[in-house]
Amino acid sequence: MIRVQTEDFDPGVELERLRSRNKGQAGAMVSFTGLVRDMNEGDTVTQMTLEHYPGMTEKALEKIEQEANERWELTASLIIHRVGPLTPNDNIVFVAAASRHRKQAFLACEFMIDTLKTNAPFWKKESLPGGTRWVEPGTD
Amino acid sequence: MIRVQTEDFDPGVELERLRSRNKGQAGAMVSFTGLVRDMNEGDTVTQMTLEHYPGMTEKALEKIEQEANERWELTASLIIHRVGPLTPNDNIVFVAAASRHRKQAFLACEFMIDTLKTNAPFWKKESLPGGTRWVEPGTD
Amino acid sequence: MIQLRYFASLRESLGIGDEQIDLPDGIHDLPGLTRWLQDRNETWANTLADSRLHVAINQEIVKPDATVTDGDEVAWFPPVTGG
Amino acid sequence: MIQLRYFASLRESLGIGDEQIDLPDGIHDLPGLTRWLQDRNETWANTLADSRLHVAINQEIVKPDATVTDGDEVAWFPPVTGG
Numbered sequence: 118m119i120r121v122q123t124e125d126f127d128p129g130v131e132l133e134r135l136r137s138r139n140k141g142q143a144g145a146m147v148s149f150t151g152l153v154r155d156m157n158e159g160d161t162v163t164q165m166t167l168e169h170y171p172g173m174t175e176k177a178l179e180k181i182e183q184e185a186n187e188r189w190e191l192t193a194s195l196i197i198h199r200v201g202p203l204t205p206n207d208n209i210v211f212v213a214a215a216s217r218h219r220k221q222a223f224l225a226c227e228f229m230i231d232t233l234k235t236n237a238p239f240w241k242k243e244s245l246p247g248g249t250r251w252v253e254p255g256t257d
Numbered sequence: 258m259i260r261v262q263t264e265d266f267d268p269g270v271e272l273e274r275l276r277s278r279n280k281g282q283a284g285a286m287v288s289f290t291g292l293v294r295d296m297n298e299g300d301t302v303t304q305m306t307l308e309h310y311p312g313m314t315e316k317a318l319e320k321i322e323q324e325a326n327e328r329w330e331l332t333a334s335l336i337i338h339r340v341g342p343l344t345p346n347d348n349i350v351f352v353a354a355a356s357r358h359r360k361q362a363f364l365a366c367e368f369m370i371d372t373l374k375t376n377a378p379f380w381k382k383e384s385l386p387g388g389t390r391w392v393e394p395g396t397d
Numbered sequence: 398m399i400q401l402r403y404f405a406s407l408r409e410s411l412g413i414g415d416e417q418i419d420l421p422d423g424i425h426d427l428p429g430l431t432r433w434l435q436d437r438n439e440t441w442a443n444t445l446a447d448s449r450l451h452v453a454i455n456q457e458i459v460k461p462d463a464t465v466t467d468g469d470e471v472a473w474f475p476p477v478t479g480g
Numbered sequence: 481m482i483q484l485r486y487f488a489s490l491r492e493s494l495g496i497g498d499e500q501i502d503l504p505d506g507i508h509d510l511p512g513l514t515r516w517l518q519d520r521n522e523t524w525a526n527t528l529a530d531s532r533l534h535v536a537i538n539q540e541i542v543k544p545d546a547t548v549t550d551g552d553e554v555a556w557f558p559p560v561t562g563g
Binding site: 313349 | 485487488540557559561
Binding site: 151167168169170172173176198209210230233234235236237238239240241242251252253254 | 402404405406453456474475476477478479480
């Protein structure tokens with residue numbers, strides 16, 4: 118399942134949903150939570166705004182999740198990404214994979230977040246004390 | 258932090274605690290949750306009992322967490338392991354690592370659960386419809 | 398008609414997020430369409446000259462020599478930074 | 481006195497989880513102590529002969545030739561299966 122939303126999400130609720138759907142089949146759940154950091158490239162970050170490409174974003178996330186499910190045997194998977202204005206320590210992204218085997222869950226979760234970072238149309242703009250700037254790829 | 262307990266734990270509460278302690282420093286939290294599976298080696302599992310070596314268990318988990326913190330730059334880490342009787346889909350173990358960088362969080366989390374599986378003195382006994390058996394290493 | 402979209406720093410540089418235009422006569426591919434837009438003025442010429450830009454047609458990333466057809470949605474954007 | 485502990489399948493085979501004994505005369509290392517315990521009867525002889533067993537002294541895994549000293553806690557157990 119994938120979701121793109123302005124509202125916050127609760128990793129605990131999402132993991133519990135994955136677990137209750139699981140009914141004893143999976144032995145392993147791996148999750149990644151991405152948070153807004155208060156520093157980037159040595160500068161204090163006071164706010165961050167996430168822009169995206171509505172429509173293409175959902176397609177890109179669905180494709181990433183589908184590829185993960187083709188490559189690894191997952192019993193469940195999930196990608197949630199927030200958009201809009203965020204402040205330091207806010208949740209940005211949540212990726213989770215459940216599998217019978219832990220190695221598969223780790224590989225799938227890491228693949229989904231790595232691929233999301235390079236393939237999904239999101240852009241971060243930071244507010245610093247001296248103004249705003251678009252985040253450069255690979256710096257955050 | 259490490260904990261060995263008979264009570265259940267809530268991965269959401271644990272992740273939220275990690276996040277609230279974090280205060281914007283870490284950009285990445287990775288968690289692993291281990292669950293009781295309802296099948297092992299082709300047999301239906303109705304219950305599982307976790308035995309451990311009190312005292313040595315805590316030392317072993319502390320050593321694993323310490324080594325992870327020496328090898329990777331973590332802002333927080335956590336290992337929780339349950340003992341006693343459990344049923345399918347119950348939480349067994351929770352391992353989490355927070356870091357500025359996601360690769361470090363993934364490596365540390367996977368290292369901790371992999372090392373726990375081979376080094377921490379826990380033993381699983383399964384109840385099957387036909388009786389009980391001790392789990393063989395590497396089968397579950 | 399084709400739908401053109403610009404995102405993030407590109408949207409800010411061009412001062413526009415999206416527009417609908419008739420597919421210009423004689424334009425059949427991405428290089429042609431990009432040159433046609435660059436002819437608008439120096440800002441467009443410079444902004445679209447950035448070799449790091451990505452282009453999606455109908456919400457799929459395409460190669461630089463992709464074909465453009467009437468009805469397409471064409472989007473330009475800088476490298477993505479989500480996650 | 482030394483404290484001896486047995487876990488999991490080993491505890492069940494031996495029918496005992498822990499015991500305190502005086503360090504037997506002439507016993508200074510793990511091979512000696514293990515042989516002394518195996519001399520108790522056939523069950524002990526067979527159960528402690530399993531080459532996959534691990535031994536911890538004072539709650540740290542040790543090598544098969546480790547030294548045993550008065551006051552030690554010595555534990556035998558099968559390969560661990562937690563996580």
